[in-house]
Amino acid sequence: MPLTPGAPRRWHAELAWLPGRGVYSGVLIEASGRHFTAVTPGVAPGDCPPGTVALPGFTLPGLANAHSHAFHRALRGAVQAGPGTFWTWRERMYQVAGRLRPDSYLALARAVYAEMALAGVTCVGEFHYLHHDAGGARYADPNQMGRALIEAAAQAGLRITLLDACYLRGGLAADGSAVGLSGAQARFSDGDGARWAERASGLGPDEHGMLGPHARAGVAIHSVRAVPPDQMRPVVAWSHAFGAPLHAHLSEQPAENQACLAAYGVTPARLLDQAGALGPRSTMVHATHLTGDDIALLGGSRTVACFCPTTEADLADGIGPARALADAGSPLSLGSDSHAVIDLLAEARLVELGERLASGRRGSFRAAELATAATVAGHACLGWPEAGEIAPGALADLVTVALDTPRLAGTQAASALESVIFAGSAADVRNVVISGRDVVAGGRHLLVDDVPGALDAAIAPLLGP
Numbered sequence: 145m146p147l148t149p150g151a152p153r154r155w156h157a158e159l160a161w162l163p164g165r166g167v168y169s170g171v172l173i174e175a176s177g178r179h180f181t182a183v184t185p186g187v188a189p190g191d192c193p194p195g196t197v198a199l200p201g202f203t204l205p206g207l208a209n210a211h212s213h214a215f216h217r218a219l220r221g222a223v224q225a226g227p228g229t230f231w232t233w234r235e236r237m238y239q240v241a242g243r244l245r246p247d248s249y250l251a252l253a254r255a256v257y258a259e260m261a262l263a264g265v266t267c268v269g270e271f272h273y274l275h276h277d278a279g280g281a282r283y284a285d286p287n288q289m290g291r292a293l294i295e296a297a298a299q300a301g302l303r304i305t306l307l308d309a310c311y312l313r314g315g316l317a318a319d320g321s322a323v324g325l326s327g328a329q330a331r332f333s334d335g336d337g338a339r340w341a342e343r344a345s346g347l348g349p350d351e352h353g354m355l356g357p358h359a360r361a362g363v364a365i366h367s368v369r370a371v372p373p374d375q376m377r378p379v380v381a382w383s384h385a386f387g388a389p390l391h392a393h394l395s396e397q398p399a400e401n402q403a404c405l406a407a408y409g410v411t412p413a414r415l416l417d418q419a420g421a422l423g424p425r426s427t428m429v430h431a432t433h434l435t436g437d438d439i440a441l442l443g444g445s446r447t448v449a450c451f452c453p454t455t456e457a458d459l460a461d462g463i464g465p466a467r468a469l470a471d472a473g474s475p476l477s478l479g480s481d482s483h484a485v486i487d488l489l490a491e492a493r494l495v496e497l498g499e500r501l502a503s504g505r506r507g508s509f510r511a512a513e514l515a516t517a518a519t520v521a522g523h524a525c526l527g528w529p530e531a532g533e534i535a536p537g538a539l540a541d542l543v544t545v546a547l548d549t550p551r552l553a554g555t556q557a558a559s560a561l562e563s564v565i566f567a568g569s570a571a572d573v574r575n576v577v578i579s580g581r582d583v584v585a586g587g588r589h590l591l592v593d594d595v596p597g598a599l600d601a602a603i604a605p606l607l608g609p
């Protein structure tokens with residue numbers, strides 16, 4: 145159904161999880177335009193006004209994928225064969241990066257974001273560093289690649305926070321010396337932080353950092369490997385000027401910590417803190433290999449930690465200290481990062497399952513905490529605090545999971561959230577509403593006809609010799 149601004153809409157959820165409240169049955173949900181106007185549990189189907197849409201199954205707020213590199217989706221499967229490390233995976237990833245152009249990136253990202261919508265994702269945080277043409281030359285519009293991602297999200301029906309990443313050098317060697325850019329990395333760099341800021345401003349955000357009704361500007365320091373500390377300041381200043389979320393990869397690998405200590409005498413978390421990059425508007429992605437002091441720094445500053453457990457497992461990164469970070473004060477959010485799979489329910493349960501494997505104890509995180517990471521906290525860390533809840537005034541996102549699937553048959557109302565978080569799958573998502581608009585109905589994407597076909601067509605030219 146096309147969205148008519150201001151037109152009232154109503155849904156009746158058989159079961160719904162209302163963050164901070166719990167699971168309720170018979171929830172009448174009303175919206176006008178992009179926002180919810182009323183939420184009333186305990187309404188019998190027969191008491192709903194005419195035109196109310198029935199949502200059988202279990203309804204959640206929209207899921208936020210807080211950390212995405214859309215083009216990594218092309219590597220799924222291709223990087224699963226044989227041995228290797230994070231660093232050998234990275235070389236393969238650069239091969240794909242080297243082939244993308246604005247039109248092919250638009251086609252790929254549109255298909256990837258459509259896959260996300262089918263999985264219940266209503267907002268994506270795209271950590272974007274593939275800025276320039278082959279060899280590093282700027283496009284006629286230096287933000288052509290970023291604009292392709294914003295357009296891709298529009299075509300797939302999602303909201304996007306474009307986390308425009310500053311990426312200036314190839315890395316840090318084990319002795320702490322800087323490594324120059326090589327190969328595809330030349331496409332990532334603006335030369336220095338000031339030129340990064342000048343290009344990012346060319347995206348044209350308004351004073352609130354908005355790039356369109358569905359798009360918001362964010363910024364990123366790729367990592368302490370890719371950005372020297374003196375070049376982090378322009379990124380931090382840009383974040384303050386526009387109220388923009390600031391994200392960074394943090395301590396994904398022990399080698400990053402060792403190189404950072406050799407170069408600067410401090411951990412990556414301490415270095416980012418010294419640059420003013422920590423705080424409630426900041427999100428540190430992975431946060432896998434942290435010291436006790438690092439955890440206190442992140443928690444004490446209310447910095448968000450974004451875990452990407454399927455990618456962290458896929459890349460043999462390790463298991464991050466999720467419970468310790470949460471206890472220290474860091475909200476948790478979730479991302480599918482390299483898109484080894486796109487399934488936020490899997491990301492959520494793997495936070496708890498990782499804790500169990502690492503600690504030998506069960507139940508560090510309740511299902512509601514994991515669902516909060518996938519919804520409320522995820523949207524907030526992308527700069528959309530008005531999303532991620534089913535409540536009056538919130539952006540009207542709904543994700544309905546079928547309970548009559550082989551995975552979820554037998555679900556009981558009292559433990560429905562536990563069933564969905566610990567056994568549910570992206571394949572169980574049936575209906576998705578984003579900002580008041582139907583995007584997925586009956587498991588079918590309404591804006592992208594053939595999502596697998598779109599993925600096939602976009603990925604094939606990027607692989608092979």
Ligand SMILES: [Zn+2]
Nearest residue numbers: 213271393481
């Ligand atoms: Zn990443």
